[in-house]
Amino acid sequence: xxxxxxxxxxxxxxxxxxxxxxxxxxxxxxxxxxxxxxxxxxxxxxxxxxxxxxxxxxxxxxxxxxxxxxxxxxxxxxxxxxxxxxxxxxxxxxxxxxxxxxxxxxxxxxxxxxxxxxxxxxxxxxxxxxxxxxxxxxxxxxxxxxxxxxxxxxxxxxxxxxxxxxxxxxxxxxxxxxxxxxxxxxxxxxxxxxxxxxxxxxxxxxxxxxxxxxxxxxxxxxxxxxxxxxxxxxxxxxxxxxxxxxxxxxxxxxxxxxxxxxxxxxxxxxxxxxxxxxxxxxxxxxxxxxxxxxxxxxxxxxxxxxxxxxxxxxxxxxxxxxxxxxxxxxxxxxxxxxxxxxxxxxxxxxxxxxxxxxxxxxxxxxxxxxxxxxxxxxxxxxxxxxxxxxxxxxxxxxxxxxxxxxxxxxxxxxxxxxxxxxxxxxxxxxxxxxxxxxxxxxxxxxxxxxxxxxxxxxxxxxxxxxxxxxxxxxxxxxxxxxxxxxxxxxxxxxxxxxxxxxxxxxxxxxxxxxxxxxxxxxxxxxxxxxxxxxxx
Amino acid sequence: xxxxxxxxxxxxxxxxxxxxxxxxxxxxxxxxxxxxxxxxxxxxxxxxxxxxxxxxxxxxxxxxxxxxxxxxxxxxxxxxxxxxxxxxxxxxxxxxxxxxxx
Amino acid sequence: xxxxxxxxxxxxxxxxxxxxxxxxxxxxxxxxxxxxxxxxxxxxxxxxxxxxxxxxxxxxxxxxxxxxxxxxxxxxxxxxxxxxxxxxxxxx
Numbered sequence: 001x002x003x004x005x006x007x008x009x010x011x012x013x014x015x016x017x018x019x020x021x022x023x024x025x026x027x028x029x030x031x032x033x034x035x036x037x038x039x040x041x042x043x044x045x046x047x048x049x050x051x052x053x054x055x056x057x058x059x060x061x062x063x064x065x066x067x068x069x070x071x072x073x074x075x076x077x078x079x080x081x082x083x084x085x086x087x088x089x090x091x092x093x094x095x096x097x098x099x100x101x102x103x104x105x106x107x108x109x110x111x112x113x114x115x116x117x118x119x120x121x122x123x124x125x126x127x128x129x130x131x132x133x134x135x136x137x138x139x140x141x142x143x144x145x146x147x148x149x150x151x152x153x154x155x156x157x158x159x160x161x162x163x164x165x166x167x168x169x170x171x172x173x174x175x176x177x178x179x180x181x182x183x184x185x186x187x188x189x190x191x192x193x194x195x196x197x198x199x200x201x202x203x204x205x206x207x208x209x210x211x212x213x214x215x216x217x218x219x220x221x222x223x224x225x226x227x228x229x230x231x232x233x234x235x236x237x238x239x240x241x242x243x244x245x246x247x248x249x250x251x252x253x254x255x256x257x258x259x260x261x262x263x264x265x266x267x268x269x270x271x272x273x274x275x276x277x278x279x280x281x282x283x284x285x286x287x288x289x290x291x292x293x294x295x296x297x298x299x300x301x302x303x304x305x306x307x308x309x310x311x312x313x314x315x316x317x318x319x320x321x322x323x324x325x326x327x328x329x330x331x332x333x334x335x336x337x338x339x340x341x342x343x344x345x346x347x348x349x350x351x352x353x354x355x356x357x358x359x360x361x362x363x364x365x366x367x368x369x370x371x372x373x374x375x376x377x378x379x380x381x382x383x384x385x386x387x388x389x390x391x392x393x394x395x396x397x398x399x400x401x402x403x404x405x406x407x408x409x410x411x412x413x414x415x416x417x418x419x420x421x422x423x424x425x426x427x428x429x430x431x432x433x434x435x436x437x438x439x440x441x442x443x444x445x446x447x448x449x450x451x452x453x454x455x456x457x458x459x460x461x462x463x464x465x466x467x468x469x470x471x472x473x474x475x476x477x478x479x480x481x482x483x484x485x486x487x488x489x490x491x492x493x494x495x496x497x498x499x500x501x502x503x504x505x506x507x508x509x510x511x512x513x514x515x516x517x518x519x520x521x522x523x524x525x526x527x528x529x530x531x532x533x534x535x536x
Numbered sequence: 537x538x539x540x541x542x543x544x545x546x547x548x549x550x551x552x553x554x555x556x557x558x559x560x561x562x563x564x565x566x567x568x569x570x571x572x573x574x575x576x577x578x579x580x581x582x583x584x585x586x587x588x589x590x591x592x593x594x595x596x597x598x599x600x601x602x603x604x605x606x607x608x609x610x611x612x613x614x615x616x617x618x619x620x621x622x623x624x625x626x627x628x629x630x631x632x633x634x635x636x637x638x
Numbered sequence: 639x640x641x642x643x644x645x646x647x648x649x650x651x652x653x654x655x656x657x658x659x660x661x662x663x664x665x666x667x668x669x670x671x672x673x674x675x676x677x678x679x680x681x682x683x684x685x686x687x688x689x690x691x692x693x694x695x696x697x698x699x700x701x702x703x704x705x706x707x708x709x710x711x712x713x714x715x716x717x718x719x720x721x722x723x724x725x726x727x728x729x730x
Contacts (some may be wrong), residue, residue: 011703018653018702157654163695164702181558181619183627186634203619206612213691220687226662226722227669227683230729243680330681332630336688342609349606351543355613362620 012172019168020374024392027371028399030157035403036140037211038133038360041345041353042498044098045491046132050414052477055128057491058097059119065092065261065285068121073106073290076115080108086251090287095119096302097348098491128424129414135429136407141219149222155215156223162212169201176202190376191503197369200362207359208366214343217336244337245327247315249294256293256319261285268299268314271326283311287318293420295319303341303359304348310337364400371396379451394443397453401440405458408465408502409435415472456517459510466502542601546594546610550618553590556613558622560584567630645707653701657694658713658723665690670725 039046048055063069073090081087085108092102101124105114116124138144145151180202183195201208208276214484221228221239241248270387272280283302291294295318300311310333315325329337341347345356365520377394382389417424439458446454472497474480484492558564560583565575575583593613599607665686672682697714704710 014703014705015699018699160694160698164699167695168699178561178563180561181554181564181623181626183623184630185627186631199620199623203623204616207616216691217688220691221683224658224661224665224687224690225691226666226725227679227687230666230670230725231673231679231683239680239683242678243684307609330678332681332685332688336684338605347606349602349610352606352610352613355610355617359613359616 011173015168015171018380019165019172020163022168023367023370024374026158026161027367029154029394030162030367031290031371031399032143032403033155033158034360034364034367035139035407037138037215037362038357039407040137040140041357041360042494043132043137043493046136047099048491049473049495050129050131050411051127052479053124054099054101054116055477055479055487055492056100056118057488058100059095063094063102063119065265068119069102069104069117070125071260072104072115072117072121076104076106076113077108080106080113083110085110087290087292088251088288090290092285094282094284094302096281096283096304111478125419126420128421129428130425132218134411135432141215148465152219152222152307155218159212159216163209166201166208166212170205171197173202190373190380193369193373193376197366197373200366200369204362204366205360207356208363211343211356211360211363214339217339218343220336243333244310244329245325247296247298247312247313247325249296251289251292252294254293256295258287258290258295258318259297259316259321261287261297262299265299266317267316271314272301272312278305280305280312290318293319296324303346307341307347308334308338309341309344309346310334368396368400373402373469387499388445390447393447393453394440396415397443397455397458398440401455401458401462402436402443403441404502405461405465406432406436408462408469408499411467411469412472415469415476456510456513459506459513461502463506463510465505466499470496470499470503539601542597545597546614547618549590549594549597550611550614550632551621552618553587553594554615554618554622554627556590557587558626560587564626567626567633587595593605648707648711649702649704652710652714653698654705656701656711656718657698659718659722660697660714661690661694661718663718663725664693666725667728670728672728673730674728688703 041115051240069092073092077087077090086106086252088109089105091103091105093099093105095102095118101118102119103114104118105112116127117122129317134322138146141155142149143154145154173179179195179198181199183192183199185192216223221236221243225236228234228236229240231424232242240246265285269280269282269342281302281304282299284298284300286298288298296315297316297318298317300313303309303311310327310329312322313325313327316322317324345353371392375389375396378389378392410428413428413431414424417427421427442457443453446457450487473492477492479487479489479492481496482495484490484496559568560575560580562574569575595607598611598614601607602610606616665683668686668689669679669683672685673679677685701710701714
């Protein structure tokens with residue numbers, strides 16, 4: 001028994017070092033990934049907020065592709081065909097409840113054309129914003145560094161460190177069960193921070209293990225292409241085609257009329273329903289080589305009723321209507337698709353979406369409290385004269401409160417810069433990064449003369465920007481809460497409510513921090529920030 | 537919302553189970569029930585059995601509402617939410633108790 | 639650079655590069671073996687990728703925590719390279 005105890009103590013001591021230093025070096029990056037991932041749960045809703053023209057009611061009647069979308073697709077490719085180009089492909093992303101608009105994309109030998117249209121076929125002006133699904137979401141999974149998959153590699157490395165951090169954290173935790181529910185906000189800052197770190201780490205452990213593991217699983221063929229290298233000569237596309245049953249054939253070069261699309265969609269729906277269950281909705285319809293004798297039509301289903309991401313593609317010949325391929329993955333790939341679905345929570349379940357959102361934010365707080373605890377402990381032991389300490393302190397500040405400020409600044413810019421300005425898409429991104437760098441510089445300068453990062457100032461900035469976002473939305477779109485309620489614009493209502501809660505929490509934290517600073521000449525600490533949030 | 541009663545049952549049972557589990561721990565027993573005497577062994581056993589029973593019982597409405605895969609996911613997430621809510625309840629309780637009475 | 643720093647760098651390198659090499663070798667060898675034994679190549683590739691990922695955090699922690707760095711490097715690098723070469727040799 002005593003030997004076992006000693007063994008456990010030894011293991012604990014051995015794992016403390018990796019746990020600490022993985023957190024200190026990759027913690028800031030992980031906060032970014034968890035925060036942006038949490039926002040991505042509600043990406044369609046934030047998109048509606050950032051693209052007011054798309055705040056439309058959910059489509060109710062079935063949409064006829066031939067009557068509504070096909071004329072628009074032909075219109076989109078007409079200029080290219082007039083220049084002697086050839087049509088290569090059409091893609092229609094069908095509208096749904098959370099994204100009540102369709103994206104049409106047309107690829108020709110002359111290039112790509114795309115259009116945003118309503119369910120009844122009205123063309124909308126380009127949104128001039130990347131929105132949450134075009135900015136926050138890619139920031140979450142690849143840091144916007146797509147060339148050479150660099151961002152995927154960095155995020156996967158951080159995710160593996162997170163997994164190792166969770167496992168080592170459970171081993172390092174001295175009193176896992178005795179402290180299971182313990183959070184003492186009035187204790188000294190170090191104690192309160194460690195309490196919260198342990199509490200979130202232990203209680204949300206199943207979610208954090210699941211979300212981190214499944215996150216890497218999604219990009220596994222990209223970041224660990226060992227099997228692909230030996231079995232597919234490193235050709236990732238060939239692997240994916242085989243794994244999820246994609247279909248490909250070259251154009252014949254002979255013109256032939258394309259069949260009407262609606263009957264093919266009806267056939268696809270009937271095939272999906274063969275096993276029983278409720279009627280599946282169509283997610284995407286792709287036509288490759290439209291107008292060519294080798295044209296084919298690919299129809300995929302929407303997975304709002306189940307966890308898996310496998311969209312059961314069905315491929316028809318575009319001229320004869322013959323069934324060419326019906327995607328059915330093997331058991332392992334099906335399991336991989338299921339895990340991917342667990343990660344992205346696209347199925348229709350609002351309670352779980354909120355639980356994912358909150359547990360994701362809990363992950364960000366878990367990592368942030370770990371960083372703050374390290375800062376407090378380090379200061380107690382070495383003082384804060386060390387340059388390294390200030391670097392970590394400024395980084396921690398910039399990746400926590402600074403990140404929230406930058407996100408809110410981008411959303412405010414979205415509402416305040418007119419969408420008619422041609423470059424608004426880039427300006428929003430510019431605002432995000434400039435403000436983010438600004439918060440880092442501000443924190444670093446502040447730390448030269450103060451013992452703590454500028455928590456109170458950042459909390460006031462968060463409160464002010466979130467309030468500005470809400471008011472700017474009302475003024476520029478007229479969607480006040482009562483109007484949004486009357487028009488069933490729940491996405492707008494939800495984002496505004498989230499912003500309002502942010503204002504309240506930030507004001508409470510800022511006032512608490514200010515009061516603490518006035519009450520005692522002693523430095524305001526992160527622990528008091530937590531107290532503020534808790535007591536409010 | 538036809539699923540509302542199921543969801544309420546899932547969260548209520550998860551919270552109840554976690555609250556019983558907390559009472560089974562010495563620190564919270566002393567805070568909430570008796571600061572002088574720890575719970576007897578029998579009491580602890582009963583509390584733990586109750587906690588496990590409530591936690592398992594929460595699985596039933598989750599599965600009934602959402603089926604196997606999504607139901608399990610809901611159950612685990614609800615247990616986490618219940619545990620965090622109990623942690624928050626206990627923290628607020630200690631802060632309130634510690635406040636000097638005016 | 640002091641000996642302590644060098645030791646730290648070697649440990650971190652072992653945890654990142656060494657663990658990756660081992661995971662690469664294991665999943666490549668598993669994929670080839672699975673395909674040889676009649677699994678669909680996409681299935682074998684995915685299965686052994688997932689199994690490797692399950693082991694990666696634990697192996698990385700072991701590499702970071704271990705005191706005998708020479709042995710760690712030997713296991714990771716030799717194991718990774720050997721399995722990769724074997725997989726290449728067995729590849730169809």
